[in-house]
Amino acid sequence: MTSSDTPSPLLELTDIAVHFGGVKAVDGVTISLDEGLIYGIMGSNGSGKSTLLGAVTRLNPLTRGEMKFDGTQFTKVRPHQVAHLGVARTFQTVRLIDDRTVRDNVLLGLDTVSRRRRRELPDSAVDEVMERVGITAIQRVRPSELSYGMQRRVEIARAIVGKPRLLLLDEPTAGMNTAERDEVSELMRALQSEGLTQLLVEHDVAMMVDVCDYLFGMNQGELIAQGKPAAVVADKAVRESYLGKQAGDA
Known part of the structure; x- marks a missing residue:
């Protein structure tokens, strides 16, 4: 397969920054999502995960950066126009x-x-x-x-x-018991089998490893790791930022 035959990413975020005054909620994040996979963003509270989703859906104004959906730039469109592109979200x-x-x-x-x-x-x-x-x-x-x-x-x-074509899920299993969490995981896999690309923000590490194909780790608004779930969870920077003292005690 030549490079020209390689499909472009469904979602491309380049140098995304969202600053609220002096607070750099998201600062210089670059990621891309291929169609048909389940992606996850992990990080402690305040790491910028939900703010990044808000930027994609145009609910949070960009300080800088560029966003493309299926090759079409949508950096300056309104929230309802993002939905028209084929991006949906839960909160x-x-x-x-x-x-x-x-x-x-x-x-x-x-x-x-x-x-x-x-x-x-x-x-x-x-x-x-x-x-x-x-x-x-x-x-x-x-x-x-x-x-x-x-x-x-x-x-x-x-x-x-x-x-x-893209579903953003913001902590869909928060407050759920194990059985409910497993049901949501099964639903996500079923939707993936139908071709739906998904980007998940979740605090349940076990679920993220179980359901996601690829993980991004964030801390203080920046991307600090990305890759296969097991590798990201084991990453020293991710463990220190997300698990804190628990990582040092492990």
Whole structure:
């Protein structure tokens, strides 16, 4: 295969910086994501992980840097235009509307896609995504009646109903028990088998190693390691920044 035959990365971030006054929340991060893989970002609280996701979805303004999605620069577009490109996101805290049913919440995900892409979606798109995520049986239920793990499933269904090419997941298993965490891991693998690229921010190291194909380690806004999950977790700089004293005691 020649270099010209090599597909370009789905997402390219070059020298990304997000500064809030004198705080360098993200400072000079360069990463790329190939299509169809699950990536993870690990780091301690305040390392810049969620801020970086916010930069990709244009919720956090860039101080500098360039971003490309499938070769198209989108550094200066608005948040809704990022969604139109095919990028979807979930957040750290559950953001469902309690006075609407599960089905209604999933339907809201279609509001984020472009008119052209919505016309291309089948009428059965909502039913199909609820079945894929395993929430068909609870579609008439209110989110407040569900377990935390099931609420997260609803959020993921809402994010992917418009058939994005990249899904950003911000701490999707926070507050979950082991069984719920394993269910989310299985769902992520199922979505990967369908070709969906995913970028995960998570504090559960065991889950990151188990589900991710590639990891990025961050500390104080900078990228300090990247590679196969086991290698990144074992990296001295990552262990010292993320595990702190525990790493010294190991």
